[in-house]
Amino acid sequence: MTTAATPSLPIDFSRIPAARLPAVVHSAPKAELHIHIEGSLEPELIFELAARNGVPLAYPSVEALRAAYAFTNLQSFLDVYYAGASVLLKEQDFHDMAWAYLTRAARDGVVCAELFFDPQTHTDRGVPMGVVIQGLKSACDRAGRELGLRAELILCFLRHLSEEAALQTLQDALPYREHFIGVGLDSSERGHPPEKFSRVFTRAGKLGLHRVAHAGEEGPAAYITAALDVLKVERIDHGVRCTEDPALVERLALQGTPLTVCPLSNIKLCVFPTMAAHNLPALLQAGLMVTVNSDDPAYFGGYLNENYSALLQAHPAALTARHAWQLLRNSLQASFAPAAVRQGWLQQLDAHFAMAAAL
Ligand code: HPA
Ligand code: ZN
Numbered sequence: 001m002t003t004a005a006t007p008s009l010p011i012d013f014s015r016i017p018a019a020r021l022p023a024v025v026h027s028a029p030k031a032e033l034h035i036h037i038e039g040s041l042e043p044e045l046i047f048e049l050a051a052r053n054g055v056p057l058a059y060p061s062v063e064a065l066r067a068a069y070a071f072t073n074l075q076s077f078l079d080v081y082y083a084g085a086s087v088l089l090k091e092q093d094f095h096d097m098a099w100a101y102l103t104r105a106a107r108d109g110v111v112c113a114e115l116f117f118d119p120q121t122h123t124d125r126g127v128p129m130g131v132v133i134q135g136l137k138s139a140c141d142r143a144g145r146e147l148g149l150r151a152e153l154i155l156c157f158l159r160h161l162s163e164e165a166a167l168q169t170l171q172d173a174l175p176y177r178e179h180f181i182g183v184g185l186d187s188s189e190r191g192h193p194p195e196k197f198s199r200v201f202t203r204a205g206k207l208g209l210h211r212v213a214h215a216g217e218e219g220p221a222a223y224i225t226a227a228l229d230v231l232k233v234e235r236i237d238h239g240v241r242c243t244e245d246p247a248l249v250e251r252l253a254l255q256g257t258p259l260t261v262c263p264l265s266n267i268k269l270c271v272f273p274t275m276a277a278h279n280l281p282a283l284l285q286a287g288l289m290v291t292v293n294s295d296d297p298a299y300f301g302g303y304l305n306e307n308y309s310a311l312l313q314a315h316p317a318a319l320t321a322r323h324a325w326q327l328l329r330n331s332l333q334a335s336f337a338p339a340a341v342r343q344g345w346l347q348q349l350d351a352h353f354a355m356a357a358a359l
Contacts, residue, residue: 011357015357015358021320031337035293039296040104041298046084049097052093058083069299095139098115105303112149115136115154119172120158123169157184160187163197163199185213216240225245238259238262268299289334292308
């Protein structure tokens with residue numbers, strides 16, 4: 001079970017009190033495994049790109065757009081999110097969006113970011129696949145060179161569209177196969193079970209691509225089981241509704257399947273009423289390989305470190321320094337980076353906590 005992990009050096013976690021913990025977590029090395037790059041588009045950049053590309057917007061100002069970020073569920077968010085992405089037209093636009101996120105992530109101690117992108121949101125507007133992928137990829141490569149941040153791309157299929165459309169999307173992306181490491185499944189979950197995408201995930205597996213899927217955010221625990229059994233995913237995105245099936249919780253713990261949980265997103269989209277009611281501490285307690293992520297930081301009120309802070313603040317008794325270390329460790333361990341690279345990051349993490357405990 002993942003909670004039983006021990007650090008590579010002795011760390012006296014009791015010497016890191018709650019008051020100091022957020023600062024220690026903020027400067028710690030960490031991975032972000034659930035970030036929709038279109039969800040990092042801040043209102044200011046939306047307006048800048050709209051002006052640059054002559055795209056009309058339904059909102060008169062940055063403030064008016066931000067005021068529309070009051071969501072009641074996943075769909076109410078997706079409607080605004082797809083409208084925001086309509087300003088992206090040129091390779092430079094995709095580069096600028098990803099670069100803005102990556103520079104922000106580097107300040108949060110992110111050493112590894114695996115970015116989701118939704119090609120269909122763009123190709124359906126006439127933007128060529130190559131423009132999307134090459135714009136994003138050049139920002140990822142630049143992050144490696146200039147920020148020392150390993151950034152990779154995961155191509156997501158929109159589950160409210162057909163499997164035929166997903167198959168065509170994968171086909172269209174094949175000339176850029178070396179630019180992305182995996183496929184995912186996002187957008188409206190309810191009524192669009194994983195089984196709908198069995199053929200395209202099989203195809204992706206044959207191409208040697210990693211596989212992940214959103215499941216158990218708004219959809220039932222059965223969608224998590226189907227994502228594992230039918231789509232053969234290696235990680236579950238969200239997955240917080242797994243607790244509705246105790247046998248599934250046991251399976252996830254035994255297999256060590258990572259869950260990429262997004263606390264602020266879950267509150268904004270009313271999956272949980274408050275952060276104090278979030279089940280992340282319970283998931284960790286159950287031995288699951290839980291990670292913390294930002295999902296759509298421009299829309300949900302915080303980047304990665306703000307997600308950690310909000311959690312720690314709402315769960316001071318359940319989330320101690322040892323738990324924070326475990327969450328950070330899980331994020332690095334659950335990344336798709338090669339084992340030797342992950343090992344180096346884990347050692348940096350342990351050194352960081354050992355230093356903090358010695359202060
Ligand atoms: N869930 C499903 N689809 C999404 C999300 C999400 O949280 N963010 C962007 N697309
Ligand atoms: Zn998501």
